[in-house]
Amino acid sequence: MKKISIIYSSNGGNVEVLANEIYEGAKSVSSDVTIKLVSEATKEDVLLADAVAFGSPSKNNNNIDQEELAPFLKQFELTLNNNKPVLLFGSYGWDNGEFMEKFKKLMKDYGFNVIGDLTVNEAPNKDELKRAKELGEMLAK
Numbered sequence: 001m002k003k004i005s006i007i008y009s010s011n012g013g014n015v016e017v018l019a020n021e022i023y024e025g026a027k028s029v030s031s032d033v034t035i036k037l038v039s040e041a042t043k044e045d046v047l048l049a050d051a052v053a054f055g056s057p058s059k060n061n062n063n064i065d066q067e068e069l070a071p072f073l074k075q076f077e078l079t080l081n082n083n084k085p086v087l088l089f090g091s092y093g094w095d096n097g098e099f100m101e102k103f104k105k106l107m108k109d110y111g112f113n114v115i116g117d118l119t120v121n122e123a124p125n126k127d128e129l130k131r132a133k134e135l136g137e138m139l140a141k
């Protein structure tokens, strides 16, 4: 059974709703799933997991959260990440997903294998919530 971590940043709750849905999907496949705000996550939550989902709102001029998530991820810059599978998700206001392109590039540069991504505008709709759950299942399989 795969060990899954879901780590996210959210101020207004839009990314949190996606994170919860990914959690539900992953939980339906594996009993070893944790979900944490990045402020509560530790390096081990990533290092010991078989696969990780990272979530962020678009902030700081169409980028991932630079206050908490970017510094957390930077810890893995010089780690051998061995192409660990990651799912990236998030929500934007007006950038049309530009932050997600930067997010994907950053994670590839850090040696992770981006196996899926989900980007929504503000609050996720019903279809997007369904997709989030499916991606959670896929991550844990």
Ligand SMILES: Cc1cc2nc3c(=O)[nH]c(=O)nc-3n(C[C@H](O)[C@H](O)[C@H](O)COP(=O)(O)O)c2cc1C
Residues within 6 Å of the ligand: 009, 010, 011, 012, 013, 014, 015, 016, 056, 057, 058, 059, 060, 061, 062, 063, 091, 092, 093, 094, 095, 096, 121, 122, 123
């Ligand atoms: C302080 C702040 C900065 C933001 N900066 C951007 C931005 O640069 N580009 C963008 O597309 N949306 C931006 N947004 C909109 C958020 O990305 C969007 O509302 C998102 O759904 C917030 O997710 P959350 O509810 O999980 O915090 C910003 C919102 C806030 C509050």
